[in-house]
Amino acid sequence: MAFRAAVVTFPGSNCDRDLAVALEKVSGTAAIRVWHGDAELPEQLDFIGLPGGFSYGDYLRCGAMAARSPIVRAVVEAANKGVPVLGVCNGFQVLTESGLLPGALMRNAQLKFVCRTVPLVVENSQSLFTSGYEQGATIMLPVAHHDGNYFADEATLDRLEGEGRVAFRYGDQVNGSQRAIAGVLNAAGNVLGMMPHPERAIEPELGGTDGRALFESAVKALVAA
Amino acid sequence: MKVRILVSLKPGVLDPQGRAVHHALEGLGFKGVEDVRVGRVIELEVAEGTGDESLREMCEKLLANMVIENYRIEKLETA
Numbered sequence: 658m659a660f661r662a663a664v665v666t667f668p669g670s671n672c673d674r675d676l677a678v679a680l681e682k683v684s685g686t687a688a689i690r691v692w693h694g695d696a697e698l699p700e701q702l703d704f705i706g707l708p709g710g711f712s713y714g715d716y717l718r719c720g721a722m723a724a725r726s727p728i729v730r731a732v733v734e735a736a737n738k739g740v741p742v743l744g745v746c747n748g749f750q751v752l753t754e755s756g757l758l759p760g761a762l763m764r765n766a767q768l769k770f771v772c773r774t775v776p777l778v779v780e781n782s783q784s785l786f787t788s789g790y791e792q793g794a795t796i797m798l799p800v801a802h803h804d805g806n807y808f809a810d811e812a813t814l815d816r817l818e819g820e821g822r823v824a825f826r827y828g829d830q831v832n833g834s835q836r837a838i839a840g841v842l843n844a845a846g847n848v849l850g851m852m853p854h855p856e857r858a859i860e861p862e863l864g865g866t867d868g869r870a871l872f873e874s875a876v877k878a879l880v881a882a
Numbered sequence: 883m884k885v886r887i888l889v890s891l892k893p894g895v896l897d898p899q900g901r902a903v904h905h906a907l908e909g910l911g912f913k914g915v916e917d918v919r920v921g922r923v924i925e926l927e928v929a930e931g932t933g934d935e936s937l938r939e940m941c942e943k944l945l946a947n948m949v950i951e952n953y954r955i956e957k958l959e960t961a
Binding site: 717718721725753754759760761763764765766767768806808809833 | 895896898899902943944945947949950
């Protein structure tokens with residue numbers, strides 16, 4: 658069965674192609690490219706990717722304009738029906754702004770754009786995005802962001818931890834995120850937002866392969882379903 | 883009608899920009915600055931009679947991120 662994935666491109670997205678390439682390399686099927694002004698997603702999707710970049714020039718707040726675009730309304734609808742949605746970097750910001758994920762991503766505590774490969778601890782290896790990793794494993798993924806400082810109130814953070822919804826945690830201090838959170842899941846487990854870029858680590862030529870298992874997990878989950 | 887929306891970080895939310903501005907003020911020799919919080923001002927020109935409810939909705943749906951920010955609505959004199 659072909660893996661039907663869609664990758665959304667907003668004006669200012671710059672990791673959309675990388676995400677589409679990663680999905681194709683792992684699944685063997687080309688991802689469908691969707692434009693931000695489209696009001697509808699293709700039917701029968703198995704996966705939706707919201708890429709990194711600077712959608713709408715980061716106007717107002719990162720991800721704020723994209724979260725109110727017609728296509729993201731369709732993404733929210735699909736997510737609520739259970740379609741897996743992965744938001745990377747700016748895509749994570751779009752997911753928090755749209756309300757699909759709790760919390761917000763603020764300016765990095767050190768005020769600097771951070772662009773390097775960082776260690777991440779896999780905190781939940783049971784999700785459809787992370788089943789290919791070992792629980793507690795440390796993996797290396799690149800980050801490249803100015804606004805990745807995850808914030809949520811204490812009650813929300815406790816709830817996320819208690820429900821196993823922290824997918825990844827930074828292995829060292831990267832951006833000032835509360836409890837070093839790098840990626841979070843929604844309550845149903847079909848939406849993952851993360852600041853690090855798994856799509857930039859799928860082949861040795863890119864400098865690492867630790868991102869590959871994330872896409873493999875999603876493809877495997879579909880085939881098993 | 884001119885409306886000014888003041889968006890500010892909620893108390894307790896760390897404001898790295900405010901902290902940097904604070905340090906810069908101290909660096910310039912200004913004494914006695916105890917805290918700095920950086921916010922945002924948005925000015926709207928809206929039709930006369932635009933209701934408070936509608937303005938609040940604009941703030942809560944888009945202009946402010948209610949997870950981290952508060953907002954205040956000020957109606958300015960019509961020129």
